[in-house]
Amino acid sequence: MFSYETAKQDERTFLSLTSLTVQEFSELCVLFGRHWNEFTKQSERNPGKGGRPHALKTMEDRLLFILFYLKTYPLQEVIAYSFGISQGAANILIHQFSHILKLALQEGGFVPPRLTDEMLERLNQEHPQDYGIDGTERRIVRPSNADAERGVFYSGKKKPTP
Known part of the structure; x- marks a missing residue:
């Protein structure tokens, strides 16, 4: 069973x-x-009135539950068994x-803006970065004996990308 303390x-x-x-x-x-x-109005509850204890007892286990679900998207049966x-x-x-996670992320300022003006304003506040991701295609070095291993390295392209 997953728990924050073990994870x-x-x-x-x-x-x-x-x-x-x-x-x-x-x-x-x-x-x-x-x-x-x-959300649960804990400050308004009377502990003397009882009630069913929560399945996930600690706040850390609750947050671990939803973050694990959103990261891996297991079947509900699998996550239920895991917890x-x-x-x-x-x-x-x-x-x-x-x-609740959405509200917490919004309060912490971790949700990206959806409107163009807000996004540009947020980008102007960021520190400039010295690196970038190159998403262009690059040639692959293939063996000199093309006939022997053509099937393994052949991508199906006829011409290189300009």
Whole structure:
């Protein structure tokens, strides 16, 4: 069963599960927790009245659940099994946590702008970078004996890209 306490032990695994470092996760968890408490109205609840305990007990486990789901998109049955809950509960939690995560990301300023003016303004605030991604095609060095290994290296192109 997945849990935050076991996942955070290995930084590389944690990064591959959530796309965040443990430090980034902790910062996001504060915002996520605040929005969770507002969503569930925790301040208005009377603990003496009882109620069913939540399937995912800690806020870290809740955030890990939704980040893992959004990163890997497993079947609901698979994520339910991984976190020790039912498929129906996983479905409900995915919808609730997605909404809460969106609010937390908006509050933290981590959601990219969708309008052109906002995007240009945000880009002007960024620091200039000294590198870029080259997305052009490049020639591939192929063996000199073309007949022997033609099938392995032949891409199907007739002419090089101009």
